[in-house]
Amino acid sequence: MSFWLESLIILVVLCNLRVLGSSRLTACIQTVALQGALLGLLPVLAHLDALSARLLLQAAASTVLKAAVFPWLLNRALRQAGLQREVEPFVGFTASLAAGVLFLGAALWLAARLPHAGPEALSRLVPTALFTIFVGLFVIVSRRQAVTQVLGYLVFENGIYAFGMAFAEKQPLLVELGILLDVFMGVFVMGITLFHIHREFDHLDTDRLTALRDS
Amino acid sequence: MGAFLLSIGLLAAGGLGALFFSRRSRLAGLFGAGGALLGAAVGLAEVLPALLDRTPRPLRLDWGLPLGSFSLALDPLSAFFAAPILGLCAAAALYGVEYMEAHSSRRSLGPSWFFFDLLMASMLVLCAARDSVLFLIAWELMTLSSFFLVTFEDEKESVRRAGWTYLVAAHLGTAGLFLLFMLLSRQAGSTDLSAVPALSPLHADAAFLLALVGFGTKAGFMPMHVWLPEAHPAAPSHVSAVMSGVMIKTGIYGLLRVLSLLGAPPAWWGWCLLAVGAVSGVLGVLFALAQHDLKRLLAYHSVENIGIIALGLGVGLLGRAHGMPLVSVLGFAGALLHVLNHVLFKGLLFLGAGSVLHAAGTRDMEHLGGLLKRMPWTGSTFLIGSAAICGLPPLNGFVSEFLIYLGAFYAVVAGGAAWGAVAIGALALIGGLALACFTKAFGVVFLGEPRGEKAAAAHECGWPMRLSMAALAAGCVLVGLCGPMVLFWSSGTLLQVCALPPAAFQSLLFGSVLPPLLWVCGAGAALLAALILGALARAWLLRGRPVGESGTWDCGYAAPGPRMQYTASSFAQPITGLFSFFLRPRERASGPEGYFPASASYATETPDLFRERLYEPVFSGVLRLAWRLRWLQHGRIQLYVLYIALTLLVLLLWRLG
Numbered sequence: 016m017s018f019w020l021e022s023l024i025i026l027v028v029l030c031n032l033r034v035l036g037s038s039r040l041t042a043c044i045q046t047v048a049l050q051g052a053l054l055g056l057l058p059v060l061a062h063l064d065a066l067s068a069r070l071l072l073q074a075a076a077s078t079v080l081k082a083a084v085f086p087w088l089l090n091r092a093l094r095q096a097g098l099q100r101e102v103e104p105f106v107g108f109t110a111s112l113a114a115g116v117l118f119l120g121a122a123l124w125l126a127a128r129l130p131h132a133g134p135e136a137l138s139r140l141v142p143t144a145l146f147t148i149f150v151g152l153f154v155i156v157s158r159r160q161a162v163t164q165v166l167g168y169l170v171f172e173n174g175i176y177a178f179g180m181a182f183a184e185k186q187p188l189l190v191e192l193g194i195l196l197d198v199f200m201g202v203f204v205m206g207i208t209l210f211h212i213h214r215e216f217d218h219l220d221t222d223r224l225t226a227l228r229d230s
Numbered sequence: 231m232g233a234f235l236l237s238i239g240l241l242a243a244g245g246l247g248a249l250f251f252s253r254r255s256r257l258a259g260l261f262g263a264g265g266a267l268l269g270a271a272v273g274l275a276e277v278l279p280a281l282l283d284r285t286p287r288p289l290r291l292d293w294g295l296p297l298g299s300f301s302l303a304l305d306p307l308s309a310f311f312a313a314p315i316l317g318l319c320a321a322a323a324l325y326g327v328e329y330m331e332a333h334s335s336r337r338s339l340g341p342s343w344f345f346f347d348l349l350m351a352s353m354l355v356l357c358a359a360r361d362s363v364l365f366l367i368a369w370e371l372m373t374l375s376s377f378f379l380v381t382f383e384d385e386k387e388s389v390r391r392a393g394w395t396y397l398v399a400a401h402l403g404t405a406g407l408f409l410l411f412m413l414l415s416r417q418a419g420s421t422d423l424s425a426v427p428a429l430s431p432l433h434a435d436a437a438f439l440l441a442l443v444g445f446g447t448k449a450g451f452m453p454m455h456v457w458l459p460e461a462h463p464a465a466p467s468h469v470s471a472v473m474s475g476v477m478i479k480t481g482i483y484g485l486l487r488v489l490s491l492l493g494a495p496p497a498w499w500g501w502c503l504l505a506v507g508a509v510s511g512v513l514g515v516l517f518a519l520a521q522h523d524l525k526r527l528l529a530y531h532s533v534e535n536i537g538i539i540a541l542g543l544g545v546g547l548l549g550r551a552h553g554m555p556l557v558s559v560l561g562f563a564g565a566l567l568h569v570l571n572h573v574l575f576k577g578l579l580f581l582g583a584g585s586v587l588h589a590a591g592t593r594d595m596e597h598l599g600g601l602l603k604r605m606p607w608t609g610s611t612f613l614i615g616s617a618a619i620c621g622l623p624p625l626n627g628f629v630s631e632f633l634i635y636l637g638a639f640y641a642v643v644a645g646g647a648a649w650g651a652v653a654i655g656a657l658a659l660i661g662g663l664a665l666a667c668f669t670k671a672f673g674v675v676f677l678g679e680p681r682g683e684k685a686a687a688a689h690e691c692g693w694p695m696r697l698s699m700a701a702l703a704a705g706c707v708l709v710g711l712c713g714p715m716v717l718f719w720s721s722g723t724l725l726q727v728c729a730l731p732p733a734a735f736q737s738l739l740f741g742s743v744l745p746p747l748l749w750v751c752g753a754g755a756a757l758l759a760a761l762i763l764g765a766l767a768r769a770w771l772l773r774g775r776p777v778g779e780s781g782t783w784d785c786g787y788a789a790p791g792p793r794m795q796y797t798a799s800s801f802a803q804p805i806t807g808l809f810s811f812f813l814r815p816r817e818r819a820s821g822p823e824g825y826f827p828a829s830a831s832y833a834t835e836t837p838d839l840f841r842e843r844l845y846e847p848v849f850s851g852v853l854r855l856a857w858r859l860r861w862l863q864h865g866r867i868q869l870y871v872l873y874i875a876l877t878l879l880v881l882l883l884w885r886l887g
Contacts, residue, residue: 105868125882125886128886129886152871152875155867155868155871156868156869156871156872156875157868158868164867164868
C-alpha cells in the first residue's frame with residue numbers, strides 16, 4: 016500500500032513540474048485534471064482498511080469535479096473564445112522549472128519544521144501539498160492569460176486539499192464540500208467572465224486589464 | 231424554542247420563495263409577505279409567554295464552524311424586543327404588498343421581499359443569540375439586508391449616496407462591536423455570552439464605551455446618527471417603518487444586554503447616557519423642525535425618541551448607582567415602554583408618510599396640503615400617531631414619558647437634584663418642540679388646501695395599507711389606556727434590567743409605580759370619553775343642518791389661492807430662527823425688486839451639522855491619505871496575488887522561524 020501511496024505522491028509532484036514547464040494550454044489543463052484525479056484517489060488508498068460510504072462519495076465527487084467537470088468547462092471556454100493555445104508566461108519555461116525546483120526545496124524545508132499531527136503514512140504528503148500550493152500561486156502570478164490563472168487556482172486548491180488530508184484523519188464533510196463548491200463557483204464564474212472579457216476586448220490578457228482601474 | 235425556530239424557518243421559506251418567483255411580482259409578494267405574516271403569528275405564540283418566564287430553556291446546536299455555537303435563549307429581555315419586531319414587521323409586510331405594487335412594472339420585487347424576510351429573521355436571531363459569534367453574524371446580516379432594502383430604487387443618485395452613507399456608518403459601528411465582543415470573550419475564555427465573568431472596573435468601562443459607540447451608531451445616538459436622515463427617506467416606506475421602528479431598537483437591546491453583563495454601573499455611565507440622550511433628543515427634534523421632507527423629518531424624530539429612551543436609561547443607571555431603587559425602576563420602565571411606544575407610533579407615522587407619498591407622489595411638504603379630506607384613513611391615523619409621539623394623553627407616548635418624569639422628580643426629591651433636573655429640563659424642551667414640529671407636519675400636510683396638482687388629485691390607499699395603519703393606531707390608543715397592564719407584562723424584562731431582588735422589585739412595582747400610572751390612565755380614559763361625548767354632541771347639533779364649503783374671510787382681497795397659506799418653513803421659522811446657532815440653515819433669497827416686481831424666490835435648507843462639520847472634513851482627510859497609497863493599486867492581478875502570497879509566506883516563516 017505504501018508503494019502505491021508514494022508513487023501517487025511522486026506523480027502529483029511531476030504533474031506540478033509539467034504545469035510549470037508546458038507551453039500548451041490543453042496540456043496544462045490535462046495535467047491539472049490528472050492531478051485532481053490522483054488526489055481524489057488518495058484518501059481511498061490511505062484508508063483502504065476503513066472504507067466508508069461517505070469517504071467514497073467524497074472522493075467520487077471531488078474526482079468527478081476536478082478530473083471531468085472543470086477541464087470540460089475550461090476546454091469549452093477555450094473553444095468558445097477561440098484563444099491562442101499558447102501559455103504566454105511572464106517568466107520563461109526554463110526559469111519556471113528552476114523556480115519549481117526551488118519551491119520543492121523550500122517546501123521540504125518548511126515541512127520538516129512543521130509539527131506533524133496526522134497519520135504516519137501520509138507524512139510525505141505535507142511537502143507535496145506545500146509544493147503544490149506554491150506552484151499554484153506561482154502560476155497565477157507568472158502567467159498572462161486569464162485561463163492560466165484559473166488553472167493556477169485549481170492547482171492551488173489541489174494543494175489545500177492535499178494539505179488538509181495530510182493533517183486530518185477525516186476532514187469535516189462541511190469544510191470539504193464548502194471548498195469544492197467554492198472552487199466550482201469560482202471556475203464557473205471565471206468561465207463566464209472569460210467569455211465576456213473576450214467578447215468585449217477581443218483578447219484575454221489580464222495585464223491589459225489595467226485600463227479598467229479608476230485612475 | 232420550537233415555535234421560534236419554526237417562525238425563522240417560515241421566514242426563510244417565504245424569502246426564498248419570493249426570490250424564486252422574482253419574475254412574477256404577485257407571487258413574490260405573496261411568498262414574502264405571507265412568510266412574514268405566518269412567521270410573526272407563529273413566533274408570537276412563543277415570544278409572548280416568554281415575557282414573564284424567568285427560567286428560559288436555552289438551545290445549543292453545534293454548527294461545525296471553528297468559532298462560536300448556535301445558542302439561543304428567550305429570556306424576558308429578548309422576548310420584549312422580539313415581540314415588537316414580529317408585530318411591526320407583520321404590519322409592514324401587509325402594507326408592503328400594496329405599496330410595492332406600483333414598482334412591480336419597472337423591476338422585480340423578489341429580491342426586495344427576500345431581504346425583507348431576511349432582515350426580520352436576522353433581527354429575531356439577534357435578540358435571542360447567546361453567543362458572540364452568532365450575535366455578530368446576525369448583526370451583519372441585519373445590516374446588509376437593510377442596506378439592500380434601502381437601495382431598492384438604486385437608479386436614483388440620492389438613494390445610492392444614502393446607501394453608502396448607511397453602509398459606512400453601520401460598519402464603523404460594527405468595528406466597535408467586534409472590539410467589544412473580543413474583549414468580552416477574552417475575559418470569559420469562550421464566546422458564550424453567559425460565561426462572561428465579573429470584569430475589572432477598567433475592562434467594564436472600556437466595554438461600556440465600546441457598546442455605547444457600537445450600538446449607539448445603530449440606535450442613532452448623536453453624533454453617530456448621520457445615516458438615519460439619509461437612509462430612512464431613501465428606503466421604501468414600509469422598510470423605513472421597520473428600520474426606524476424596530477431595527478434601531480436592536481442598538482438599545484444590545485446596550486441593555488451588555489449592561490446586564492457588566493455588573494453594577496458607576497455613576498458616570500448614567501451621566502454619559504443622560505448627556506447623549508439630552509443632546510440627541512433636543513438636537514434631533516430641532517433638526518426635524520427645520521426639514522421640508524416628511525420622511526426626513528420623521529427620521530430626525532427617531533433620533534429624538536432614541537434620545538428620550540437614553541434619558542430614561544440614564545436616569546435608571548444613575549438611580550441604580552446612587553442606591554435609589556425606585557428611581558431606577560421608574561427610569562428603566564419609562565425607557566422600556568418608550569421602546570415599545572416608539573415602535574407603534576413611528577411605525578404608524580412612516581406608514582402614513584408612505585401612504586402620502588404613494589398618493590401624492592412627493593415627500594416635499596411644500597407641495598402637499600389638504601389631504602385629510604382626500605385621505606381620511608391616513609389622515610386620522612397620522613393624527614393619532616402625531617399626538618402619541620408628542621407625548622399627549624391619553625395616548626401611549628405620554629405613559630412612558632410620564633414614568634421618566636416621575637423618576638426624575640423622585641431623584642430631585644431624594645438628593646439627585648443635578649441629574650434629575652437635567653432629565654426634566656431636556657424632556658420638557660423635547661416635548662414642547664415635538665409638539666410644534668408635529669403641528670407643522672400634520673397641519674401642512676393634511677389641513678388647508680393642496681399646494682400642488684398632485685396633492686389635489688390624491689386618493690385614499692387600499693385596504694391592506696389602511697388595515698396596517700389602523701392596527702398600529704389602535705395599538706397606540708390601547709397602550710395609552712392600558713399602561714399599567716403593559717407595564718405588568720414587561721415586569722419580567724424590567725426586573726432583569728434593574729437587577730433588584732425580586733421581592734423588593736415586586737413591592738416597588740405594585741406599591742409605587744403602578745398606582746400613579748393607574749390614575750394617569752384613568753384620567754386618560756375619562757378624557758377620551760369626554761372627547762367622544764363631544765364628538766357625539768357635535769354630530770347631534772349638526773344633525774339636519776347643511777354643511778358647506780366656502781372661502782374664508784379674506785380682508786377684502788378677493789382671490790386667495792393655496793399658495794398664500796403658511797408653508798412648512800414659514801410655520802417653523804420663529805423657532806428655527808431662535809435656534810439658528812445650532813441649525814445653521816442656508817438661505818437663498820432673491821427679493822422683489824422695483825415698483826412692479828416680476829418674480830421673487832426664497833429657499834432654505836438645513837443640512838446636518840455633524841455631517842458637514844465633523845464627518846466630511848475627517849473623511850476627506852482619510853481619502854487624501856488613501857490617495858497616497860494609490861501607486862499600490864495598479865490593476866495587475868498577478869501582482870495583487872503576489873502581495874498576498876508574499877504576506878502569507880512571511881507570516882509562515884515568522885511563525886516557524
